Amino acid sequence: MQNDNEEFSAGREARLSGHSIIKRDMSSTPRLRSLSIDNINPHVKAAKYAVRGEIASKSEEYRAQLKKPAAGEPQTPPEHSLPFDSVISANIGNPQQLGQKPITFFREVLSLLENPNLLQNEDALRTAFGYKQDVIDRAKWLLHEVQSVGAYSQSAGVPAIRQSVAKFIEKRDGFSADPSSIYLAAGASSAVNTLLHIICSKPETGVLIPIPQYPLYTASLAILNARAVPYYLEEHKAWGTDIDAIRESCTKARLEGTDVRAIAVINPGNPTGASLTAEEVTEIIKFAADEKLVIIADEVYQTNVFIGTFHSFKKCLSELKEAEPGKYDTVELASLNSISKGVVGECGHRGGYFELVGFDKEVQDQILKFISIVLCPPVIGQCLVEMMTNPPVGGDPSYPLYHEEYEAIEEGLHQRALALYKAFKQMEGVEIGEPQGSMYLFPTINLPPKAIEAAKSAGKQADDYYSMRLLDATGICVVPGSGFGQKEGTLHFRTTFLAPGTDWVDRFVVFHKNFMDEFR
């Protein structure tokens, strides 16, 4: 548990180091600058975010070395001594960096939003560029609603877009959704930041966090000087939840003085890809109702599901409310969605939303004030949220191509996941379940004792060491399991299955064999 404890107790460590900093400031040693590593915000220092950590930085350096010049730039032959010709950024779910094509309908509409002058020649749009009437109509309607994509919107987002999101949720779940409880956000990361800012009222505040988790949660809690309360997912049960383990974590934390106020659930899972069953979701809701916990349902992978079905927390909560009227009315649910993941994959546009259910009105007012301080989410990202939640449907001129593209991306992801899974399955010491969804695989690696020794000598954890060696040998960048949390004595890594082709998978297989041979 040592590594994990280090991660989870970041808040407490930070407070301790905060005390020593006050002492240091009071000393009479003259300072060169205002800011040094010893006197900046200790909570920022305590935050860890391995998805863009040391290995990712190094991969960017390699990428810069391999970068091809732009057209018109001097075409010097690439000079490098790297043992690979391309960097594969499998550390981060960044589909379009790895060649995933954007959905044509979305981008055609965005081009008109950015340059409404194009609408002055609709004929040319149709004849020279194949723009369909629904593209033109959607752009006109969005322009009417936003005035200009260069103007600030209301802080919670453009009212008409909040309505489209509400309709999407109603259609998805079969239960009503209130546009005034939907808040557009600059991606789900921004939504999590907002929610945790409201919840974390003091250093004793705790939030239940799945392990493994997407490290945004522990990093944000560290910065807010609050406590991550870990609950372990069950690797042997395809990374499902165990409500008894959750309850036990919560009870234990409360006995230790932690004021547990919320539970974060990532469904489908990151880094695991697992979709929870309706029973698992319902159990968590009942538990949260009993314990008066806000549920933060991170549902950004809701359309990336290969095994099982996505069951939204909103739907399961609504069913509970229908079954036992009155009993669940004050359950506080914040459910998150994003344009970054799914098949849309538009993460560079920074768009997303969260829906609040059961929140106190005065608390919602404070949330609105908080998000107002940074004015509004990017308006183009908001327009993408609108189109993601209100895409072309059968009969619309753009539907056939939209449908074809959507299916192809979905199918491509699944096929690449399966190919990678098959390769991993045959690698010595690697344990992996069938790909379930999201954009990731999170295999266990069993490394020889000599490799673990070598890692220690290099001052690294074994999964860190393995991942850094992988990058140096192949250009493939993955994230060590310690970046997400893992049970004591286990080692993992997370890789996306976004990169096309099989060349990089072959590189991975060869590296792994050599690595195992080296340390056998």
Next chain:
Amino acid sequence: MQNDNEEFSAGREARLSGHSIIKRDMSSTPRLRSLSIDNINPHVKAAKYAVRGEIASKSEEYRAQLKKPAAGEPQTPPEHSLPFDSVISANIGNPQQLGQKPITFFREVLSLLENPNLLQNEDALRTAFGYKQDVIDRAKWLLHEVQSVGAYSQSAGVPAIRQSVAKFIEKRDGFSADPSSIYLAAGASSAVNTLLHIICSKPETGVLIPIPQYPLYTASLAILNARAVPYYLEEHKAWGTDIDAIRESCTKARLEGTDVRAIAVINPGNPTGASLTAEEVTEIIKFAADEKLVIIADEVYQTNVFIGTFHSFKKCLSELKEAEPGKYDTVELASLNSISKGVVGECGHRGGYFELVGFDKEVQDQILKFISIVLCPPVIGQCLVEMMTNPPVGGDPSYPLYHEEYEAIEEGLHQRALALYKAFKQMEGVEIGEPQGSMYLFPTINLPPKAIEAAKSAGKQADDYYSMRLLDATGICVVPGSGFGQKEGTLHFRTTFLAPGTDWVDRFVVFHKNFMDEFR
């Protein structure tokens, strides 16, 4: 000072109320929910942000009542009982909401970035839409650098865009700029949030803030549970700085136990519009060097200057370094710029940057980690930063139109500022200096005692009351001076001069006369 004290001591109040919250949580009263106004983060509660406060919310309600249906929506005749037909959002610098046209070159390039398929028919772009070759070339180059605007970039921004920003700064100042010290951001608000997160290490941390100020600063400090240390700008000296007053504020705060670590300077001023002289800037730098303070130079209005000249902190610091080599090497300067203001006015795209000078390397690493947690600024916004800092130049095919549009916007802003100024100058009890720059006027209003009484009866501050009455009577939304801070016994409001036409100015004049008559 009462109002101001309330604002500045927000951090301290928050800590006090934090204690009472802990007590409440420990009580045995059963809670309905996890979150109530009494137990959420007290520091978020303490934050005030009047730019989007109660008056702005009400203006949005009026706007919704007056909204015209989109094409195709039922054309019901507008039914409302409001005494005006349009809402004028003069509370916020939102140029394109008020009809400012975007720069054609920027938006043509963005349309190609959003839909690169358009580049497959360059002839049609040229013939049907008048796209020039430099538009096409710029789009191709940016696409090469970003891969896709839908992909995450590096956390600090696209390397090539950081280089364009560095070149812009070099050209502006005549001194070198290091691309690796330039960080792209989702607007300057996001940059301020990052910097204050790093600086605010404990409740005693203080940051010198001008009064009046843009309330992002006090709001962010309240959320971070740190202290705003006010220094007053000199209204009688056209809102310039008084270095003695700044020094006195700093000394007094330190004697009271505040660890003053940074000084924020907004230049040109918001809400005042004033440009500091080179001497004023240099004095502040010397003061910061002596006192070991980080300088946060908020320079987002650098191109909106009617009186005086913009002197960047970077340039003045570089000149000091040149004059006395070695002496100023450890002065820490963070200078901010944005696509939201200036003539560009693309605030809905959320783009900006900050340049760090003199920062410790380890501290910069922590800044990079912090911004990595939310992944990257919107990539389209980054591309706009690129074009703002690297616009068409003489000889480029797009230059003539770019130049014409740029000048027209600049000139239009100045003309509207002068028209509003003339109207205000003739209003009874209003004191106002000539418009100096930015997008705002910040006149003093002297209200009759009866009006101040009426405000008290309504439970409002007098400037709040006046502004709310203005909105209710005319649909014009301004921000009361108390939202920015003002000297005791003075009243102001901030209005943008972005709205076109003179009708709204006439409405304002009539309202003011009636208001004064009512309370004389």
